[in-house]
Amino acid sequence: MSQQEQLLNLNLKVWRQKNRKDSGHFEDYRLEGVSTDSSFLEMIDQLNEQLVAENKDPITFDHDCREGICGSCSMMINGQAHGPEKQTTTCQLHMRSFKNEDTVVIEPWRARAFPVMKDLMVDRSSFDKIIQSGGFISVNTGNAQDANAIPVSKENADLAMDAATCIGCGACVASCPNASAMLFTSAKISQLALLPQGRVEAEERVSSMVKTMDEEGFGNCTNHAECEASCPKGINLSNIARMNKEYIFSKIKGK
Amino acid sequence: MLAHNYFTSSIGKKQILALTGLGLLGFTVTHLAGNFFLFVGADAFNKYAYTLTSNPLIYVAEAGLIGMFLLHVVLALVLKTENHSARPVKYYNKTRTGRGETIASATMPITGVIILVFIILHLLNFKFGAHYTTNVAGTEMRDLYRVVIEYFANPLYVAWYCFAVCALGLHTSHGVQSVFQTWGFNHKSYTPHIKTAGVLYGLFVAIGFSSLAIFCHFQN
Ligand code: FES
Numbered sequence: 001m002s003q004q005e006q007l008l009n010l011n012l013k014v015w016r017q018k019n020r021k022d023s024g025h026f027e028d029y030r031l032e033g034v035s036t037d038s039s040f041l042e043m044i045d046q047l048n049e050q051l052v053a054e055n056k057d058p059i060t061f062d063h064d065c066r067e068g069i070c071g072s073c074s075m076m077i078n079g080q081a082h083g084p085e086k087q088t089t090t091c092q093l094h095m096r097s098f099k100n101e102d103t104v105v106i107e108p109w110r111a112r113a114f115p116v117m118k119d120l121m122v123d124r125s126s127f128d129k130i131i132q133s134g135g136f137i138s139v140n141t142g143n144a145q146d147a148n149a150i151p152v153s154k155e156n157a158d159l160a161m162d163a164a165t166c167i168g169c170g171a172c173v174a175s176c177p178n179a180s181a182m183l184f185t186s187a188k189i190s191q192l193a194l195l196p197q198g199r200v201e202a203e204e205r206v207s208s209m210v211k212t213m214d215e216e217g218f219g220n221c222t223n224h225a226e227c228e229a230s231c232p233k234g235i236n237l238s239n240i241a242r243m244n245k246e247y248i249f250s251k252i253k254g255k
Numbered sequence: 256m257l258a259h260n261y262f263t264s265s266i267g268k269k270q271i272l273a274l275t276g277l278g279l280l281g282f283t284v285t286h287l288a289g290n291f292f293l294f295v296g297a298d299a300f301n302k303y304a305y306t307l308t309s310n311p312l313i314y315v316a317e318a319g320l321i322g323m324f325l326l327h328v329v330l331a332l333v334l335k336t337e338n339h340s341a342r343p344v345k346y347y348n349k350t351r352t353g354r355g356e357t358i359a360s361a362t363m364p365i366t367g368v369i370i371l372v373f374i375i376l377h378l379l380n381f382k383f384g385a386h387y388t389t390n391v392a393g394t395e396m397r398d399l400y401r402v403v404i405e406y407f408a409n410p411l412y413v414a415w416y417c418f419a420v421c422a423l424g425l426h427t428s429h430g431v432q433s434v435f436q437t438w439g440f441n442h443k444s445y446t447p448h449i450k451t452a453g454v455l456y457g458l459f460v461a462i463g464f465s466s467l468a469i470f471c472h473f474q475n
Contacts, residue, residue: 079350219341245439
């Protein structure tokens with residue numbers, strides 16, 4: 001490794017909230033001896049150990065895979081979703097992105113559709129509801145089909161795979177000035193709409209997923225592209241354009 | 256709760272906002288092009304204004320324009336209100352990534368309000384302003400040229416006008432690319448050109464109208 005490991009002393013400002021009803025507040029913590037080689041979540045683990053040793057309530061935050069694939073880890077770090085690095089989830093963010101004596105502000109995602117449950121953990125079941133309303137294909141089960149039985153163009157296969165890299169972390173909603181979920185919803189619509197297997201139900205899908213998205217209380221996209229800029233998977237704004245197009249066609253056909 | 260259909264959906268409202276915006280973009284350049292008659296001279300401008308306003312179809316066009324404009328403003332307000340309530344608790348600290356939002360996109364509501372105020376004053380000052388008459392080639396008509404020149408005699412009005420049309424330029428520069436994105440057109444190689452075209456459109460509008468105001472000021 002080119003960079004030498006260093007130890008950082010940090011001033012942390014973390015959102016603490018007991019439960020959904022609590023109004024919450026920021027608390028300041030001093031954490032010393034944080035390795036630049038540790039990940040951001042390991043840094044919070046270290047802080048939590050310190051809190052437990054002091055007999056205080058540790059900070060609740062979502063995490064699971066810690067390798068950038070599950071989308072659980074979600075927090076606003078110094079005003080940016082998943083922190084300062086491009087296309088990096090919080091769990092993949094290293095402390096070498098920070099300097100000694102930095103003040104780091106950590107907040108939960110803020111959106112009406114993502115109510116805070118405790119500290120940094122938010123309820124993202126509105127995303128699940130969007131998926132449940134159409135983010136699937138109906139197939140008869142049985143033997144797996146032969147590979148290449150359904151021809152798919154290389155271009156569409158690539159675009160569908162790009163859309164499918166969405167891990168549903170919610171950074172798009174968190175960073176959107178309007179708290180819109182259109183990047184997420186459009187990625188989930190695109191990954192299916194681009195493939196023949198997904199075309200069958202494409203019109204009903206877009207109609208019902210957009211309906212659920214609106215009902216869950218997300219905002220409306222105004223084409224700022226902050227979502228694309230803060231997406232840890234680099235999901236592209238062209239997915240939203242595709243959803244807009246799919247939507248108008250589905251409405252013309254009365255779906 | 257309204258039934259969820261195209262017109263109450265997020266995408267439907269956005270698309271109608273974009274469509275009315277497109278109509279207004281078209282009106283803006285036509286209006287600017289017509290105003291270039293000011294550079295030609297008093298008679299040319301008055302004759303142009305007379306030809307335009309004496310055509311009975313003007314009422315249809317004006318009604319359409321007012322309709323589009325009101326729809327645009329109302330939808331923008333509805334969307335803005337919804338977006339505001341979509342984040343009841345604001346961030347303590349929120350920085351832009353620098354890779355998304357632009358000055359134009361971030362100031363859409365502010366520039367929109369400036370344009371709204373500007374248009375109301377603009378109509379009062381010009382369309383419903385002083386009524387002088389003149390005679391061009393034997394036809395009695397309104398001397399709109401004089402109204403314009405007299406208005407721009409005041410340097411403060413020139414400054415306000417230039418400020419407002421710069422806001423219009425900024426607003427429309429985001430509008431042009433938004434129309435395409437919202438109506439489902441986003442292409443790897445064309446979209447960057449559309450964005451450039453939007454900026455050029457905005458510059459053309461801002462510089463075009465400003466130059467007219469400054470030109471008229473020096474006609475006094
Ligand atoms: S913990 Fe799974 S993506 Fe970060």
